[in-house]
Amino acid sequence: MTVLDMPSPNVAATKPALRLKLCEPRGFCAGVDRAIQIVVLALKKYGAPVYVRHEIVHNKYVVDGLRDMGAVFVKELHEVPDDGQPVVFSAHGVPKSVPARAEARDMFYLDATCPLVSKVHKQGLRHVKLGRHVLLIGHAGHPEVVGTLGQLPEGTVTLIETEEDVSAFEPADPSALGFITQTTLSVDDTAGVVKALQAKFPEMQAPSSESICYATTNRQDAVKVAAPETDLFVVVGAPNSSNSKRLVEVAKRFGARDAMLVENEREIPWESLKTGATIALSAGASAPDILIDAIIAKARENFDVDLEIVQTAEENELFPVMRSLRDVPLTEADMAFVNGSA
Structure with missing residues (x-):
């Protein structure tokens, strides 16, 4: 029996109510x-x-x-x-x-x-083979970006982080461009950068298939559904986890009054949650469910928890x-x- 299956313990009348929206999919990909x-x-x-x-x-x-x-x-x-x-x-x-x-x-x-990162490597190499200069949309210094840049021959790739980078970029041949993306980006932010690139370079070629991975997209979709009317959106993940940080940004953008990235239940400001508050809970793709279970258990210690599952996709990969x-x-x-x- 998992923590999700366990009934809430008998609660005293003075224990405050808490609505907890739990996102699925979440955690390990x-x-x-x-x-x-x-x-x-x-x-x-x-x-x-x-x-x-x-x-x-x-x-x-x-x-x-x-x-x-x-x-x-x-x-x-x-x-x-x-x-x-x-x-x-x-x-x-x-x-x-x-x-x-x-x-x-x-x-x-x-x-x-x-394998989905390796797919992006192959997409970039295909662009190069076809004579295109590669535009890699991603975050400078992230290990995945460092690895992808290092897959391509020197001088064949340019890192694009923002729409401002798009404005500043002047290629030698605007008709010979192809783009790829880091797998863990914000879907919406990336769409804005791609739109700016396509407007400036209409002949630019897309990768043969989506670069942002299914797990990143699925977790962001669940957060978008759970975020509205949420007092606090908690995302479990590491401070250096790109996909986890993007979930916090998505939660704020789609209606959560506040959102935070935590590594464990001890970092959540439980004392600030008022009776009747609504929190939502998700986890980045490298965060194990045992950390989610600990947060739910801690919530049940302090609150009369009404647990709601917010599921937007099933993952069987x-x-x-x-x-x-x-x-x-x-x-x-x-x-x-x-x-x-x-």
Whole structure:
């Protein structure tokens, strides 16, 4: 029985009422699930340590849990000793130079790049192959953007962050442009940038399919439905999680009176919630459900909670791990961690 199935405890008459709107989908996406699974399976098959370049996903709870299992997180490959143990590349993707350096050192590496990020890499390379200069819509410095920029030949790509960047950009050949986007952007903000690009460069070519991933879109759609008439919209996610920060922005834009990004239940200002208040709850694609469960449990400790599910889509996507790890058995505890429920 999950925390959602549990009845609220008997409440005293003085316990204030609270309406809690819980978004679905929320939390782990298929790419995050796959990346975490790769690290856990590698630890099972090869033993500790398993090195991970950068955070495997942007979530402290997940990173700390993997560290407790024996994962060692490093910033760059020069921190990895030549001990024959595997190194895992994060779900955000890496520049081509990273596996090249690993191969130069005969390192054993496992690439946990999300397949949807890899799809964006291929879309960019297709533009280049067709003679187009690539416009990458995204946030400077984000690991996914760094990785995508590093997939394309030097001089073939320009980063576009805002509509102001569109105004300032003057290409050598306006008729030979193609765009791609970071997978975790705000759908609405990106549409504005794309519209500005299309108005200025009508011959610009779109990618062969949508670049923003299904999980980002689905989570934003659920937030849009839940946000109106909400006193506080709580998004669970890491401060460096792009898709989580976008959910906070979407909540404010679509009617929430206030919205905040938290990492756990202790960061929520429970004492400021008045009786009869309405809060909504979602989570970024790298936040495990155990953190959501803790927030709901804390709410029920302090309030008479009326729980409402706001569901806008069902997600059944599954991204398999590489063949070399598919025969490794996982315990129920391992699977609970991979799935975000423990």
